[in-house]
Amino acid sequence: METRYDVIVVGGRVAGATLAARLADYGMRVLLVERAALPSLPAVSSPIIYASTMAMLDEIGADEAAYAANTPKITHMHTVNSLLSGKIRIPLYAGRDYAYAIDRARFDKALWDTACQRPNVRGLMETAVTDLLQDETGRVIGVTLKHKDGTTTQAYARGVVGADGRFSVVARKMNAATYDENSEHPTANYYAYWRGVAPFAQGEGATAAAYEGDGTLGYLVMDSADGQTVVCVEGRSAVLDPPAGGVEAFYLDMLRRSPQVWARLEGAQRVTSVRGMRNIGNNYRDAGGAGWALVGDAYHQKDPLDGQGIYDAVYTGKVLALALKRWHAGELTWEEAVRVYDEVVRVRTYPMYKTLQDRVFGSFYSGMNTRSVPSWASEAVRTVGTWALADEDVNALMGKMLTRQLPPDMVTALAAPTLLRAVARGGLNALRQRLMG
Numbered sequence: 001m002e003t004r005y006d007v008i009v010v011g012g013r014v015a016g017a018t019l020a021a022r023l024a025d026y027g028m029r030v031l032l033v034e035r036a037a038l039p040s041l042p043a044v045s046s047p048i049i050y051a052s053t054m055a056m057l058d059e060i061g062a063d064e065a066a067y068a069a070n071t072p073k074i075t076h077m078h079t080v081n082s083l084l085s086g087k088i089r090i091p092l093y094a095g096r097d098y099a100y101a102i103d104r105a106r107f108d109k110a111l112w113d114t115a116c117q118r119p120n121v122r123g124l125m126e127t128a129v130t131d132l133l134q135d136e137t138g139r140v141i142g143v144t145l146k147h148k149d150g151t152t153t154q155a156y157a158r159g160v161v162g163a164d165g166r167f168s169v170v171a172r173k174m175n176a177a178t179y180d181e182n183s184e185h186p187t188a189n190y191y192a193y194w195r196g197v198a199p200f201a202q203g204e205g206a207t208a209a210a211y212e213g214d215g216t217l218g219y220l221v222m223d224s225a226d227g228q229t230v231v232c233v234e235g236r237s238a239v240l241d242p243p244a245g246g247v248e249a250f251y252l253d254m255l256r257r258s259p260q261v262w263a264r265l266e267g268a269q270r271v272t273s274v275r276g277m278r279n280i281g282n283n284y285r286d287a288g289g290a291g292w293a294l295v296g297d298a299y300h301q302k303d304p305l306d307g308q309g310i311y312d313a314v315y316t317g318k319v320l321a322l323a324l325k326r327w328h329a330g331e332l333t334w335e336e337a338v339r340v341y342d343e344v345v346r347v348r349t350y351p352m353y354k355t356l357q358d359r360v361f362g363s364f365y366s367g368m369n370t371r372s373v374p375s376w377a378s379e380a381v382r383t384v385g386t387w388a389l390a391d392e393d394v395n396a397l398m399g400k401m402l403t404r405q406l407p408p409d410m411v412t413a414l415a416a417p418t419l420l421r422a423v424a425r426g427g428l429n430a431l432r433q434r435l436m437g
């Protein structure tokens with residue numbers, strides 16, 4: 001086996017495979033190492049992807065027919081709470097007006113294949129990186145590989161990238177510092193896939209629906225591949241705290257607390273075990289250093305509430321690849337390329353990260369939900385809320401934030417005038433209808 005590469009990428013799912021494909025397209029020889037056998041599910045993920053992610057996958061030639069095989073297109077997202085139900089249309093972006101709740105095993109394998117089709121990418125599955133090799137100055141120059149048969153070998157490169165997820169070995173070995181940590185409002189997420197779940201409404205196609213809980217938790221029900229539906233419950237870690245060995249019963253108990261979710265599960269069968277995670281990390285890490293770098297969750301991990309982890313994993317891979325292209329051409333040192341990457345990614349991801357923290361607080365910790373609206377105000381809230389959710393401009397604004405077409409700070413700035421206009425329009429329409437009899 002060849003043992004010298006331009007870059008070794010540790011971790012071969014979303015961030016790693018897409019990064020490897022791009023580096024290869026820029027002329028680099030890449031070793032892509034993945035501990036697991038693919039296709040297989042990643043540690044934890046209940047994934048929705050939007051058109052903005054798919055547009056980046058187009059750039060590396062990933063085949064939508066493969067990664068989204070037999071997966072229904074989701075064109076609307078529903079919100080359901082005690083006051084009103086409404087839907088947000090997924091806005092058109094680069095030719096797509098839909099999202100997918102993809103099967104991660106299929107998706108990750110399709111991305112792996114996309115990368116490994118390149119002659120200058122060598123993919124090694126069922127192989128773990130157990131250590132990093134450093135020269136006398138501390139610069140990373142390679143990795144120790146543990147193969148499926150238990151043997152170990154070494155491989156060398158001019159740079160090593162950790163695309164190895166939340167519990168990154170590369171970050172740990174290099175003592176990567178953590179920044180902008182948010183651990184004040186810890187959340188947990190548990191989910192399983194089901195078959196035979198009732199549709200959101202009669203005649204409604206595939207949907208993603210968010211159901212209000214008791215103010216400490218909420219539910220997400222998304223139609224996924226092969227007729228399966230993923231049913232998630234997310235909320236405060238202190239509330240979603242299953243007893244040892246009792247996660248399955250605990251999960252069902254939580255689902256029973258939502259009459260709407262439970263009604264959709266009548267007659268349905270759970271087809272996977274319950275997966276989940278407590279105290280989900282929210283932070284950035286050092287982007288890299290002498291001969292090493294981090295991408296995807298290894299670099300920036302966050303709560304899954306707004307479903308942006310896969311986008312960020314693909315995006316960080318894209319930006320790092322662009323910076324390393326200049327390193328490979330001799331225009332930047334490795335350290336300079338990593339700095340450029342870090343700055344660009346921060347500018348793009350930080351506003352969304354900040355908004356996410358506010359949403360986590362608002363959804364699970366603020367004590368506010370629509371059930372806490374006093375009854376005398378509920379009719380007014382319902383009326384105004386219905387006008388707002390039915391309004392084209394409000395719909396477009398919310399949809400554009402989800403698909404990353406507008407940064408959340410811009411959405412915040414536009415929200416008040418857009419909502420005011422929506423309410424004025426709604427009021428006028430209601431008046432017109434009343435006058436017309």
Ligand SMILES: Cc1cc2nc3c(=O)[nH]c(=O)nc-3n(C[C@H](O)[C@H](O)[C@H](O)COP(=O)(O)OP(=O)(O)OC[C@H]3O[C@@H](n4cnc5c(N)ncnc54)[C@H](O)[C@@H]3O)c2cc1C
Pocket residue numbers: 010011012013014015016033034035036042043044045046047048049127128129130163164165166168169189190276277280295296297298304306307308309310311313
């Ligand atoms: C509960 C939950 C729900 C989520 N839902 C969504 C969602 O709806 N939409 C969304 O966009 N995102 C979602 N996410 C986030 C999303 O799953 C992650 O952001 C995404 O998987 C990150 O991709 P990655 O490639 O960086 O890391 P991972 O997908 O974690 O892949 C890392 C890979 O590295 C490999 N690896 C680790 N160590 C080694 C080693 N030493 N040697 C070799 N290989 C190694 C692992 O085997 C793994 O395959 C969710 C996350 C959670 C926790």
